[in-house]
Every structure is written in C-alpha cells, then in structure tokens.
Amino acid sequence: MTFTFDHSWKRDLPGLFLDQRPEPAPAPRLMVLNAPLARDLGLDPDQLGDHGATWFSGAGLPPGAAPIVLAYSGHQFGGFSPVLGDGRAHLLGEFLAPDGQRYDLQLKGSGRTPFSRRGDGKAALGPMLREYLISEAMAALNVPTTRSLAVATTGERIFRDQGPVPGAVVARIAASHIRVGSFEYLAARQDRPLLAKLLDYTIARHDPDLAPGDALGLFDRVARRQARLIAQWMGLGFVHGVMNTDNMALSGETIDYGPCAFMEAYAPGTVFSSIDRNGRYAYANQPQILGWNLARLAEALLGFFDADPERAVDLANDRLGWIAVQYEEEWLAVMQRKLGLLGAEAGDLALAQGFLAAMEGQGADWTLSFRRLAQAVDTDALPLLGLFADPAALLAWLPLWRARLEPGAQIRLLTANPAVIPRNHQVEAALEAATSGDMAPFTALLAAIQAPFTEAEAFMLPAPTGFGAYVTFCGT
Ligand code: AMP
Numbered sequence: 001m002t003f004t005f006d007h008s009w010k011r012d013l014p015g016l017f018l019d020q021r022p023e024p025a026p027a028p029r030l031m032v033l034n035a036p037l038a039r040d041l042g043l044d045p046d047q048l049g050d051h052g053a054t055w056f057s058g059a060g061l062p063p064g065a066a067p068i069v070l071a072y073s074g075h076q077f078g079g080f081s082p083v084l085g086d087g088r089a090h091l092l093g094e095f096l097a098p099d100g101q102r103y104d105l106q107l108k109g110s111g112r113t114p115f116s117r118r119g120d121g122k123a124a125l126g127p128m129l130r131e132y133l134i135s136e137a138m139a140a141l142n143v144p145t146t147r148s149l150a151v152a153t154t155g156e157r158i159f160r161d162q163g164p165v166p167g168a169v170v171a172r173i174a175a176s177h178i179r180v181g182s183f184e185y186l187a188a189r190q191d192r193p194l195l196a197k198l199l200d201y202t203i204a205r206h207d208p209d210l211a212p213g214d215a216l217g218l219f220d221r222v223a224r225r226q227a228r229l230i231a232q233w234m235g236l237g238f239v240h241g242v243m244n245t246d247n248m249a250l251s252g253e254t255i256d257y258g259p260c261a262f263m264e265a266y267a268p269g270t271v272f273s274s275i276d277r278n279g280r281y282a283y284a285n286q287p288q289i290l291g292w293n294l295a296r297l298a299e300a301l302l303g304f305f306d307a308d309p310e311r312a313v314d315l316a317n318d319r320l321g322w323i324a325v326q327y328e329e330e331w332l333a334v335m336q337r338k339l340g341l342l343g344a345e346a347g348d349l350a351l352a353q354g355f356l357a358a359m360e361g362q363g364a365d366w367t368l369s370f371r372r373l374a375q376a377v378d379t380d381a382l383p384l385l386g387l388f389a390d391p392a393a394l395l396a397w398l399p400l401w402r403a404r405l406e407p408g409a410q411i412r413l414l415t416a417n418p419a420v421i422p423r424n425h426q427v428e429a430a431l432e433a434a435t436s437g438d439m440a441p442f443t444a445l446l447a448a449i450q451a452p453f454t455e456a457e458a459f460m461l462p463a464p465t466g467f468g469a470y471v472t473f474c475g476t
C-alpha cells in the first residue's frame with residue numbers, strides 16, 4: 001500500500017490555499033525513512049523505500065497527490081504578519097490511516113511558493129534531520145507531535161550563513177496543518193463565510209462530536225489540548241523557541257521544529273534561539289505565551305462566540321481567565337507523575353515547587369535530576385546529590401518527598417522520567433557528520449532517543465563544558 005489521497009482542504013476551503021508544485025530536485029536521494037511510522041499509517045515501507053527519493057524530495061509526485069500551499073497569518077514575536085503562508089512547504093494531500101484518523105502529508109523544504117517572500121523556499125539537510133530527530137523523540141516521549149516520515153536530499157547545494165550545504169526535504173505527517181494563524185488570516189480579511197467553513201472543517205477533523213458552528217466548544221477543546229501539551233513540554237525541559245501563532249496547531253500537536261532544544265541545567269530563563277533576544281519564548285515563559293496565543297485565537301473567533309459583540313467579549317474573557325488555571329492543573333499532573341506520586345494531595349504543588357527551587361542555580365541537569373530520583377527513593381541519593389553544586393536545599397526536601405511516597409514509587413519514577421533526550425551536543429555532532437556524508441552518528445542517536453526510558457550511558461551525559469552556551473537558528 002502507498003498513499004490513497006483525499007483532498008478535503010482543496011474541496012472545502014477554496015481561498016485558503018494556492019495550487020503549487022514542489023520545485024524539481026536534480027539528484028534526489030532518500031536519507032532516512034521511518035519504517036515503523038509507515039507501518040502504523042498502513043503504508044508499505046518497502047514501496048516507500050523504492051519511491052522515496054522521488055516522492056519525498058519533490059522530484060516527482062506520488063500518484064493522486066495534488067500539491068497545494070496553505071495561506072495563513074501569524075503573530076511573530078508579538079507583531080502581526082497578515083500574510084505568511086507556506087513559504088517552503090507543499091501539502092501533497094491527506095490520507096486515512098488504519099485507525100480511521102486523517103493525516104496530512106506535507107513536504108517541507110520543497111521550493112519557492114508565492115508565500116516565500118525573500119526566502120529561497122529550500123531547507124538544509126541538518127535542520128531537516130533535526131526536525132526528524134526531535135519529533136521522533138517527542139513521539140517516543142508520548143508528547144503529541146507531527147511526525148517525520150522521511151528525509152531526502154535534493155542534490156542541490158543551497159546557501160546558508162556557513163556556506164553551501166546540501167538541500168533537503170522532510171516529509172511530515174500531521175493530524176492537520178490548521179494553525180491559530182489560519183483563523184487569523186481570515187479574520188484579518190473579515191472573510192466571515194470562509195471563517196465559518198474553516199471552523200466547521202476544524203470541528204469535523206478534530207472534534208467531530210461537537211455541533212457544527214460550536215466555536216466556544218472548539219475553543220475549549222483547543223485550550224485544553226494546548227495546556228496539556230505545554231505542560232508536557234515543561235515536564236521535559238523542552239523549549240520550542242518560536243511559539244508564534246502560525247506555529248500553534250489546533251490539533252494540539254507540537255509543530256515546526258526550528259530552533260527548539262532541550263534544557264540541560266535547570267534555569268527558567270533558558271533561551272536557545274539566536275533571534276529571541278528578549279527571551280519572549282524562554283522556557284518559563286511558555287505557559288504565558290500559551291495564554292497569549294489562545295487570546296489571538298479567541299479574537300479571530302469572536303464573531304462566532306455570540307451574535308452580540310459585548311456578550312462575545314465576555315465569553316472570551318471568561319475563557320481566557322481559565323487558561324492559567326487549566327495549565328496549572330495539567331502541570332501539576334505532569335509533576336505528580338514525575339515525582340512518582342500516586343493520587344493527588346494538597347501539598348503536592350509545594351513539593352513540586354520545592355524540588356525546582358532546590359535545582360535552580362545548582363547546575364542540576366533537568367532530565368538526570370528527575371531520572372535519579374528513582375535511586376533516591378530509599379537511601380541511595382548520591383547519584384542525585386552529585387548533580388547539584390550545593391545540595392543543601394535538596395537534602396532538606398528529600399525527607400518531605402519520601403514521606404509522601406507510596407510503594408511502587410521507583411517503577412513509577414522510571415517510567416515517567418526519560419533517561420535519554422536528544423542532547424544538544426550530540427544532536428549537533430550527528431547533524432554535522434550527516435552534512436559531511438556520514439549518517440552513522442545520526443542513526444545511533446535516533447535509536448537511543450526512540451527508546452528514551454532505556455538507560456544508554458553514552459547518550460545520557462550533558463554537554464561537556466567546552467560545548468559552551470547552545471545557540472539555535474530559525475528558518476534554516
Ligand atoms: P517559521 O517561523 O520557521 O515556521 O516560518 C515562518 C514563515 O517563514 C513561514 O511562512 C515559512 O514558510 C517561511 N519560511 C521559513 N524559511 C523559509 C525559506 N527558506 N524560504 C521561504 N520561506 C521560508
């Protein structure tokens with residue numbers, strides 16, 4: 001089986017896309033194919049392997065594909081860009097997986113479109129492999145995410161700051177590409193008929209139990225999904241890096257792996273992206289940005305909340321007031337799991353905050369600190385203590401935590417807290433090797449991050465001090 005495409009976006013949302021073919025790739029080559037994902041999606045990995053170089057580089061289209069580029073707006077770092085859209089991505093179509101779920105197949109890095117502005121429409125091999133790696137890590141960590149089906153090189157050299165690099169395309173699978181920015185695009189144009197269509201399209205695709213036109217119902221679902229998603233990111237020390245409204249999906253999946261990275265030593269202000277100079281999207285700001293982005297969605301949907309504008313604003317404000325509360329609930333649930341706690345008790349929030357306070361400023365690695373709690377359940381706190389420059393606060397906290405634990409805590413801790421995340425220095429080394437033609441480090445790292453709860457010492461250590469502060473780049 002290969003793809004049996006359907007094209008509901010084209011059918012239902014005229015005005016929200018342009019027909020546009022990928023640019024030809026002169027000498028395509030399949031670099032990595034996600035065979036387990038293909039099988040889950042009801043696709044035959046062998047057949048995909050045979051055609052992958054052509055289909056996933058944009059050199060040639062799989063049968064039935066009808067490529068389009070989507071229009072959307074976005075608030076980027078707080079400022080509104082009315083026309084963004086797919087500047088280097090092509091939606092080839094949708095297909096139904098054996099689970100009945102509809103998925104988009106999109107190519108990213110597949111050439112210029114009318115939305116490219118000054119960009120070249122291309123992507124470099126390193127960043128496309130990065131999206132593959134980090135999205136696979138997120139999936140293995142049970143975080144909702146778009147997936148990567150394949151990465152193919154195009155045979156072209158493209159120009160980036162570091163000089164000429166291999167051009168590449170990632171084939172992305174998403175529950176949909178409906179973004180907050182998709183709604184903003186139509187609201188900015190005051191296109192109420194098409195906005196109504198997009199609302200119903202989104203409901204049919206993600207919340208089919210809601211009645212058509214139920215904008216409040218949809219908003220509530222999106223808010224809950226997003227609150228849960230950001231809480232999961234926070235639990236993993238994940239910094240998305242570019243939480244613009246065009247990068248927030250109504251499906252609740254993590255989307256657009258640009259400058260994202262995992263925090264090592266716990267520091268709430270952690271920022272990796274070179275362009276995020278004011279730290280708008282710093283680790284600890286992500287929950288606030290969640291509320292900010294959802295406010296933009298509420299604005300776009302306002303006309304559908306109630307026919308009376310004043311009542312519509314009241315309804316929106318009500319809901320926006322709840323977002324922080326919902327987020328706190330989700331975050332606490334994440335922390336209870338990470339601390340190995342059963343059920344919920346009144347002191348759990350303070351306990352979670354106490355652990356974070358003990359870590360802060362101590363150079364304690366986020367991932368390892370949680371992982372090593374498992375050994376500290378009984379008495380062997382040494383591996384944990386060793387992560388802290390000054391463990392005084394931790395030593396005061398441990399007895400409080402132990403007093404709250406119930407039998408089975410150790411196993412709960414080991415299944416809640418990963419041993420392996422994509423470590424920045426290893427990601428960089430793997431991508432650098434791949435860019436010079438050696439895929440072996442990438443393959444090894446990928447295997448480790450796909451089994452994140454299995455201890456694999458070679459992939460568990462934080463970056464050596466010589467690695468320095470990690471800086472990531474957007475749109476690369
Ligand atoms: P991002 O914030 O990375 O998701 O991208 C924001 C916007 O920039 C989107 O409209 C992208 O399609 C566009 N974009 C990013 N990189 C390129 C590129 N190399 N060429 C054309 N458009 C791009």
Ligand code: MG
Pocket residue numbers: 246247256
């Ligand atoms: Mg984007």
